Amino acid sequence: MKILEVDLTNQSFSWKKVRDEMVSDYLGGRGLGARYLYEALPVGVDPLSPDNILSMWTSPLMSAGTLSMVKLCGVTKSPLTNTILMSLMGGNFGPYLRFAGADGLIFKGRSETPVYLLLSDGVPELKPAQHLWGKTTRETEEAIRGELDLKRLQIASIGPAGENGVLFASIMHGGDAMGRGGIGTVMGSKNLKAMAVSGRSKPEIQDRDRFQVVLKKVVGNYKESDALKEFGEIGSTRHVNGLNPKGIYPVKNFQTGEFPDYRLVNADVLNNQYMQKRFACFSCSIRCRRYTEVKAGPYAPVQTEGPEYETIWTFGGNCENKNIESIIAANDLCLEYGMDTISTGGAIGFAMECFEKGLIDLKDTDGIDLHFGNHEAIVAMVHKIARREGLGNILSKGTKQAADLIGGNAADFAMQVKGLELAAYEPRRAKGMGLGYATSPRGGCHERGYLLSEVFGIEQYSYEGKGAMVQRTQDTVAIKDALCFCAFASAGASVQDLGELFSAVTGWEKTEQSLMEIGERICNLERLFNLREGFTRSDDTLPKRFLKEPLPGPNGEPEVVDIDLLLDKYYQARGWTLDGVPLEPTLSRLGLDDRILKTSIFEDGD
Numbered sequence: 159m160k161i162l163e164v165d166l167t168n169q170s171f172s173w174k175k176v177r178d179e180m181v182s183d184y185l186g187g188r189g190l191g192a193r194y195l196y197e198a199l200p201v202g203v204d205p206l207s208p209d210n211i212l213s214m215w216t217s218p219l220m221s222a223g224t225l226s227m228v229k230l231c232g233v234t235k236s237p238l239t240n241t242i243l244m245s246l247m248g249g250n251f252g253p254y255l256r257f258a259g260a261d262g263l264i265f266k267g268r269s270e271t272p273v274y275l276l277l278s279d280g281v282p283e284l285k286p287a288q289h290l291w292g293k294t295t296r297e298t299e300e301a302i303r304g305e306l307d308l309k310r311l312q313i314a315s316i317g318p319a320g321e322n323g324v325l326f327a328s329i330m331h332g333g334d335a336m337g338r339g340g341i342g343t344v345m346g347s348k349n350l351k352a353m354a355v356s357g358r359s360k361p362e363i364q365d366r367d368r369f370q371v372v373l374k375k376v377v378g379n380y381k382e383s384d385a386l387k388e389f390g391e392i393g394s395t396r397h398v399n400g401l402n403p404k405g406i407y408p409v410k411n412f413q414t415g416e417f418p419d420y421r422l423v424n425a426d427v428l429n430n431q432y433m434q435k436r437f438a439c440f441s442c443s444i445r446c447r448r449y450t451e452v453k454a455g456p457y458a459p460v461q462t463e464g465p466e467y468e469t470i471w472t473f474g475g476n477c478e479n480k481n482i483e484s485i486i487a488a489n490d491l492c493l494e495y496g497m498d499t500i501s502t503g504g505a506i507g508f509a510m511e512c513f514e515k516g517l518i519d520l521k522d523t524d525g526i527d528l529h530f531g532n533h534e535a536i537v538a539m540v541h542k543i544a545r546r547e548g549l550g551n552i553l554s555k556g557t558k559q560a561a562d563l564i565g566g567n568a569a570d571f572a573m574q575v576k577g578l579e580l581a582a583y584e585p586r587r588a589k590g591m592g593l594g595y596a597t598s599p600r601g602g603c604h605e606r607g608y609l610l611s612e613v614f615g616i617e618q619y620s621y622e623g624k625g626a627m628v629q630r631t632q633d634t635v636a637i638k639d640a641l642c643f644c645a646f647a648s649a650g651a652s653v654q655d656l657g658e659l660f661s662a663v664t665g666w667e668k669t670e671q672s673l674m675e676i677g678e679r680i681c682n683l684e685r686l687f688n689l690r691e692g693f694t695r696s697d698d699t700l701p702k703r704f705l706k707e708p709l710p711g712p713n714g715e716p717e718v719v720d721i722d723l724l725l726d727k728y729y730q731a732r733g734w735t736l737d738g739v740p741l742e743p744t745l746s747r748l749g750l751d752d753r754i755l756k757t758s759i760f761e762d763g764d
Contacts, residue, residue: 159186159218159261161760162282164275166348167208167267171282176261180759182666183749185673186217188244189640189680190262191233194759195242196687205237205340206323206347208268214255214353217642218663219656221256221441222361223369225376226647228252228439231639235691236339237347238325238501238556239577239601242687245341247314248644249334251355253440254312258357265348274315274352278308280359287351291321294494295330298352308356315353317496319544320346324554326501326579330493333447333463334439337498339578339600364665372658380443380650389646390436390444394467395425397582400614402475405709406584406591409475410530411507412573412701415584415709417475423482428470432486434461439644446646450486457483457537462490465499471582472503477510477536484533488540495544504579505553505560506539511571517564524548573701575602576693585700586709586717588612590624593724596698597628599684605645607632619711621720625727633677640680679748682732682740686750695738698725 159176176190184190191213203209212234219227230252236243255263259280272287290298298315313331320327320342327342328335336342363369380386389396398420401407405415421427432452438445452460465473465485469492473485492499506528512518513528520527524542526535526549542550552560557572557579573580578601585592594607607628612618634653638645641656651659657668668676699705699721708716729736733744745751 159190159216160259161262161264162260162277163264163266164282164284165266166269166273166284166350169269169284174264174760176759177761178666181218181664183676184680185637185640185660185676186219186261187215187229187231187640187642188233188636189676190759191215191231191244192242192680192683192687194264195233195235196683196755197759199235201690203235205235205240205344208348210235210344210347212265212341212344212348212350214263216252216256216261217640218361219659220361220642221253222363222663223373224441224659225380225650226439226442226444226644227642228442229639229642229644230255230336231642232329232336232341234341234344236341236578236600237343238340240691241339241576241600241693242684243339243341243600244639244684245336245338246639247329247331247334247336248439249331250440251312251314251331251334251353252642254310254357255355256361257310257359258355259359260355263353265345265350268347269349272349272351274302274350274354276306277353277355277357279357290315290351292318294318295496296494299332302352302354306354310358311354311356313352313354315351315496316342316345317494317544319495319497322544322546322554323347324497324544324546325556325559326498328492328496328498330496333493335493335498338500338603339498342496361663363663365662369659369662372655372662376651376655376659379655380647383649385649386444386647390446392425392429393446393448394646395428395465395470397467398424398470399426401583404618405587406613406618407471407475408580408582408584410478411476411511411571412580412584412703413511415587417478419480420475422480423470423474423485427482428465432482442644442647444647452483452486455483457487460487460490462486462493464493465489468582469499469503472500472507473536476503476507476582478530479533479536480531481533484537488537491537491540491544495540497540497544500581501556501579502540502543503536504573505543505557506536508557508560508571508573509539509549509553512564512568515571517566517568518549522549570702573602573703575700576600576697578602580604580701583613584709585704585719587711588618589621589719589724590628592700592704592719592721593624593628593728594632596700596721596725597632597728599681599688606635608635608645619717621723621727624724625729626731628728629731632681633674636677636680637673640676675748679750682744682748682750685734685738685740689739695725695736698738
């Protein structure tokens, strides 16, 4: 794999080749990104200083004709959580980065003035971007397309939120977000406005005959899967109907788990009244994405992509808001400003509870009535946060820091883990999801350990086996992230299928067992990064609400989360001490001892 390193301080470029054994051991994407950051970033670096490193990683399977290998992996140190941060972005940018001649990008330092990167057929150039600073992501993309006479051009950029230092700013590619943890904030701190790529390079495939046999099998899986067909027709917003009746749909900043008005903000309403058309990411047949439009009313006109399930929830049930048009509008504003929708809605829900409990009042909100359900206030606060105005400046720091600034018992209302706002699943009624929140390497994230069998199954209240289930799920997700495979397409390709595809493309034989070991290696390496940054078992916890404030269980009994019980079982399954530190035999088995980790991922001379 060939990586372009960009020194923004000196405005220079260098090409680096990843050692073959590193690709074999870490696959690509999240794996190589974590391995490189652990090696290259000194301990204790300020995430918004020029010393932080921002990198983008593809995999050997991306652009090779495989289905759903679209998730470009961005890796850095998070300004929101100070943990290792891996964030994913779908769409077309990742595949076209490979077509442009690079398998990844590394940005170091900070440019004195705003710039954007152009990579066209393997030739890099930093172009001035002062005229783009202050523009929304949509305006930025339109301006760059207007000034570059290039076909097959794909663009990813930050908006005003990333420029202004909102700690949960995103990198946007159309409606695709590299969203969680503030990766767009890091990009803004480097005065890097955008990345533009164009080219026609073709990735190599070592055994094309074998590849075609495996690909034919995977294509058949896609065609025969009722789950993928349903997901394509309905999209992720189907989860509203699936989870609310189970009591897993958080409402009023996680005060309850059921939204009486959920049928006003579900997939049926979105798809039947506002959807214009479905579409797909690069080389994917599922077509789970949709364009929506609000044609009339106070929020019109709005034409946008999405919203997805998490966004419908965060601006909907989380804020006790039943006005779907305001949700579509808030989603579009986050797209244009370049902000993570989950953290934005989480910050607004937090502020609404602080308002409800008397910790802030109309003087603090510049007259905005932040009672739950006020959809006009939600949209107004999106603007305030992106511009860092008034209360929006406090909320732009994330709920953990905002609670400290507001004071009193505001921390009780900050629904976050390690500083990252939680997603749309109630852990008192889904214990494994709670454990996933607590142990995710980037903070309170649902995607690193998403227990489908629990959330949509019948064992949601049980503690039995959840430690091992979360461990295996996290390892499996790490494999998919390293290969840049979209999690939404999981029903289309098993881990064994992914191993056969990787073997055919690279010539390095991978079985399901060897891939699972790689997933385990990645998760342990991310743990080592966070440990050396000062994180301990005490950080693997949940907000007090889930530990002390019960919700009724299936038979009316009080349900809270026994996080210590879950952690003990999880650490045991991982081969860690009860303090959450990987044991030496575990690290040795996974090839993660100090001597090996000091080896550069790049070939000598690079």
